[in-house]
Every structure is written in C-alpha cells, then in structure tokens.
Amino acid sequence: MVAAPGLDVAPALRQRIADLYCEYCDALDDGALERWPDFFTATCLYKVVPRENVERNLPIGLIYCESRAMLTDRIVALRQTALFAPRVMRHMISGLRVRAVEADALRVTANFTLIETLVDQPSRVFLAGSYRDVVVEDAGTLRFAEKLCIYDSTIVPTSLVFPI
Amino acid sequence: MVAAPGLDVAPALRQRIADLYCEYCDALDDGALERWPDFFTATCLYKVVPRENVERNLPIGLIYCESRAMLTDRIVALRQTALFAPRVMRHMISGLRVRAVEADALRVTANFTLIETLVDQPSRVFLAGSYRDVVVEDAGTLRFAEKLCIYDSTIVPTSLVFPI
Amino acid sequence: MVAAPGLDVAPALRQRIADLYCEYCDALDDGALERWPDFFTATCLYKVVPRENVERNLPIGLIYCESRAMLTDRIVALRQTALFAPRVMRHMISGLRVRAVEADALRVTANFTLIETLVDQPSRVFLAGSYRDVVVEDAGTLRFAEKLCIYDSTIVPTSLVFPI
Numbered sequence: 001m002v003a004a005p006g007l008d009v010a011p012a013l014r015q016r017i018a019d020l021y022c023e024y025c026d027a028l029d030d031g032a033l034e035r036w037p038d039f040f041t042a043t044c045l046y047k048v049v050p051r052e053n054v055e056r057n058l059p060i061g062l063i064y065c066e067s068r069a070m071l072t073d074r075i076v077a078l079r080q081t082a083l084f085a086p087r088v089m090r091h092m093i094s095g096l097r098v099r100a101v102e103a104d105a106l107r108v109t110a111n112f113t114l115i116e117t118l119v120d121q122p123s124r125v126f127l128a129g130s131y132r133d134v135v136v137e138d139a140g141t142l143r144f145a146e147k148l149c150i151y152d153s154t155i156v157p158t159s160l161v162f163p164i
Numbered sequence: 165m166v167a168a169p170g171l172d173v174a175p176a177l178r179q180r181i182a183d184l185y186c187e188y189c190d191a192l193d194d195g196a197l198e199r200w201p202d203f204f205t206a207t208c209l210y211k212v213v214p215r216e217n218v219e220r221n222l223p224i225g226l227i228y229c230e231s232r233a234m235l236t237d238r239i240v241a242l243r244q245t246a247l248f249a250p251r252v253m254r255h256m257i258s259g260l261r262v263r264a265v266e267a268d269a270l271r272v273t274a275n276f277t278l279i280e281t282l283v284d285q286p287s288r289v290f291l292a293g294s295y296r297d298v299v300v301e302d303a304g305t306l307r308f309a310e311k312l313c314i315y316d317s318t319i320v321p322t323s324l325v326f327p328i
Numbered sequence: 329m330v331a332a333p334g335l336d337v338a339p340a341l342r343q344r345i346a347d348l349y350c351e352y353c354d355a356l357d358d359g360a361l362e363r364w365p366d367f368f369t370a371t372c373l374y375k376v377v378p379r380e381n382v383e384r385n386l387p388i389g390l391i392y393c394e395s396r397a398m399l400t401d402r403i404v405a406l407r408q409t410a411l412f413a414p415r416v417m418r419h420m421i422s423g424l425r426v427r428a429v430e431a432d433a434l435r436v437t438a439n440f441t442l443i444e445t446l447v448d449q450p451s452r453v454f455l456a457g458s459y460r461d462v463v464v465e466d467a468g469t470l471r472f473a474e475k476l477c478i479y480d481s482t483i484v485p486t487s488l489v490f491p492i
Contacts, residue, residue, distance in 0.1 A: 025422070
C-alpha cells in the first residue's frame with residue numbers, strides 16, 4: 001500500500017518526533033557526546049548492525065548496548081581513547097516516518113547519511129543507512145527505547161565507535 | 165517572491181505527500197523493486213534526464229517510460245540481468261515542496277541525493293538532482309502521474325538502470 | 329532536555345519557515361543567483377565561517393557581508409569572473425528547527441550538505457555544516473536578518489565564493 005494510508009498520527013506528535021531527531025543529531029554533531037545517553041530510556045537497546053546481517057537474520061551487531069549506563073560507559077571510553085583523529089560528524093536525516101503506533105510506543109524509521117570531516121581533509125560520506133527505532137514517552141519526554149542503526153556497507157569503518 | 169506566499173496546502177495533504185515520498189524511497193532502498201510500478205498511475209510518465217538537457221530544452225532523456233506496464237518491464241529486465249554488481253541505494257530527500265495545486269493534480273518538487281554502497285566499498289554519492297513530479301489522487305491513493313528525475317552530472321552512471 | 333519541550337511554534341509558521349528554506353535552496357540550485365539577495369533584509373549579516381573559528385570564538389569568517397547591497401555585489405562579481413569551472417550545487421537540508429522565538433525574530437538552525445557536480449565528473453560532497461540563522465517578518469515575507477554558515481572542514485574550498 002502506498003503512503004501508509006490509515007496511519008494517523010497527530011501533527012503535534014509528529015512534530016515532537018521530528019524535534020527529537022533534530023535534537024539527537026544536533027547533540028552528536030555539536031560533539032556533546034555526554035548528552036547522548038539521555039536520549040535513551042534507562043533500559044534500552046542500541047545496536048549498530050550491517051544491513052547484510054539484518055537481511056540474513058543474523059542478530060550479531062558491531063555494537064550492542066542494553067542500558068543507558070552502557071551508553072555512558074561507551075562515551076567515557078571514547079573520551080579516554082586517543083586512537084582517533086579529531087573529526088566532525090554531520091547527521092543528515094531523510095524520510096522520517098512513524099511506521100506503527102502501539103499501546104505505549106511508536107515505531108519510527110528514517111534514512112541517515114553521516115558526513116565525516118577530518119582535519120585538513122574535505123568532507124565525505126562516512127556512513128549511510130537507516131534507523132529502526134522505538135520511541136516512548138518517558139516522564140514527559142520522548143526517548144529511544146530502541147535504536148537499531150543499520151548501515152549499508154559491508155566494510156567496518158573504524159570510527160563506528162562514535163554514536164550513530 | 166520568497167517562500168511561495170499564497171500557496172495554501174492543507175497540513176493533512178502535505179503530510180500525505182511527505183508519506184508518499186518516504187514510502188517510495190523506502191521501497192527502493194529496501195530493494196523491493198517490484199513495488200515500484202505501483203507508485204505510478206496506469207498511464208504515467210517516468211523520465212530520467214540530465215540537467216543539461218533540461219536547460220537546453222532538449223527533451224531527450226536517458227530513460228523514458230509512459231505506463232506502469234513499462235515500469236514493470238524495466239524491473240523484470242533488471243532482475244534478469246547479471247551485469248551489475250550488488251549494491252545498495254539510499255535515497256536522501258530534501259526540500260520537498262508543493263509548487264502548484266491544479267484541479268486534479270499537485271506539482272511537487274524535491275532535491276535528492278542517492279548514496280550508493282557496493283560490496284566491500286565505502287558508501288559514496290552516486291547521483292544528485294531534483295524531482296519534478298505530478299502527484300494525483302488515484303482511487304484513494306496518491307500516485308505519480310509524472311516523475312521527472314533531473315540529475316546534475318553530465319556523465320552517465322551505468323547504474324541509472326535502477327529506479328531513481 | 330530532549331526535543332526542546334515548551335518551544336511552541338504554530339504549525340503554519342513552521343511550514344512557512346520550511347518553505348523559506350526550500351525556496352532559498354531551489355533558487356541557488358537552479359543557478360538563479362540574482363535572486364539570492366532578496367532572501368535577506370536590507371540590513372543583514374551573512375557570514376561563512378569554519379567551525380574551528382566558532383569553537384574558538386574567533387569571529388573571523390571567510391566571507392562577511394552586512395547588507396543586501398553587499399550580497400548583490402558578490403553576485404555581480406561572481407557572474408563577471410571567469411575563474412571557476414561551471415558547476416552545479418545541490419543543497420540538502422536536514423534537521424531544520426526553530427531554536428528560539430523572540431519578540432520579532434526566530435532563531436533557526438539546520439544542517440546542510442552541498443553536493444557539487446562539475447562537468448564530466450561524478451557528483452560529490454562539497455561542503456557540510458550548519459546554518460545558524462535569524463529569520464524575521466519583513467513586509468509580509470520571511471527573510472534572513474542573519475545567516476551564519478558554519479562549515480566543518482578546515483581547508484578552504486575555492487568555490488566558497490558561491491552562496492552557501
């Protein structure tokens with residue numbers, strides 16, 4: 001069926017969801033990585049998986065976190081490591097869409113492209129893929145109960161340690 | 165005039181149009197090419213044209229289909245050919261906008277960038293350009309009566325056989 | 329706080345802002361550079377600054393204009409110069425968001441990626457970054473009182489002479 005007829009989401013809620021994704025991307029693009037875990041519920045699921053695995057129903061992901069605390073740990077580790085050259089990530093989002101409205105959760109998908117810029121280099125495509133997220137109302141705020149980041153490439157970019 | 169003053173499109177209709185483009189891109193990005201013809205009316209126009217030709221008023225396009233049946237033929241041919249390496253396309257859409265509301269049709273434009281990912285290669289920009297579409301209500305569903313895909317480059321990417 | 333709770337912008341105004349950015353990008357992508365100054369108020373601020381400078385609070389930008397007349401001068405100069413190879417720019421915008429509603433102005437931010445296409449070359453990422461704009465109502469039309477274009481790279485792309 002074309003254009004998801006019948007999927008009726010109130011404009012105000014659509015706008016809040018759009019704002020959530022804006023805020024999420026802005027925090028990461030501004031390098032405010034410490035804010036990242038706050039976009040998730042205390043118990044949550046964050047996975048980064050190559051598309052190939054999703055198509056073959058292989059649940060193995062490159063990155064797997066199941067609580068906000070684990071996300072916080074990742075950021076602490078990332079800040080402490082000196083392995084990576086300074087770089088700027090820029091999130092481009094397209095096709096943000098509510099796919100299903102459940103009793104207490106929304107299933108939301110979107111396409112993303114991350115543009116990476118290293119010092120003294122031109123900007124370039126770093127990663128393209130899609131989000132398959134579960135968004136919930138959590139004490140008056142929309143947060144991710146699940147964020148599944150499916151990337152298109154089969155090679156593993158080293159800077160996948162950064163939040164997608 | 166800035167920002168098309170006076171072009172008054174009801175929010176619900178704007179949302180349906182946005183959903184149509186989301187659905188269109190998702191189908192293609194998911195590789196569900198057999199769904200592609202269903203986004204068009206039975207009689208339709210699908211053209212892929214370099215920008216250069218549009219500026220010179222040369223109507224000649226690289227790809228030209230004038231019915232849903234022709235679109236279906238393209239997909240069958242595409243599935244049967246073994247010429248092309250497996251690849252993933254990712255549609256990024258920006259600036260979706262209703263340009264004109266006519267008696268029974270909407271003129272809609274948008275920018276697109278397609279990010280291509282081949283096996284064991286990083287993602288990269290494949291094609292950038294714009295859509296100039298005519299969207300109609302067709303038995304309760306929004307469909308493309310026309311989709312003109314104008315791409316910016318002067319070279320012909322071989323994988324233009326894929327739906328844009 | 330997630331998703332800017334409490335920032336209440338009427339849907340009609342959000343839509344007008346979205347239309348403003350569509351129109352702005354379309355004018356530039358269509359090569360209608362002479363229309364560019366009309367998107368700004370008579371007294372305005374247009375700056376193009378590397379992100380590095382913003383982070384260090386160095387106000388020095390690569391490009392600095394403080395009136396519509398200066399913007400017009402830029403376009404005249406650009407049209408007269410023969411230094412640059414013909415190219416097409418394509419603006420992709422993501423994460424457009426009203427950050428603050430002031431008495432007579434709106435603070436608006438967005439991410440941008442510019443895709444550049446030169447003759448006989450494939451399209452590629454030219455510039456990624458973000459806008460930090462001030463939008464005002466100017467005789468019934470939304471215009472930019474300020475447009476700050478912050479780009480991510482540290483190298484200076486020569487074609488920055490083009491409007492961002």
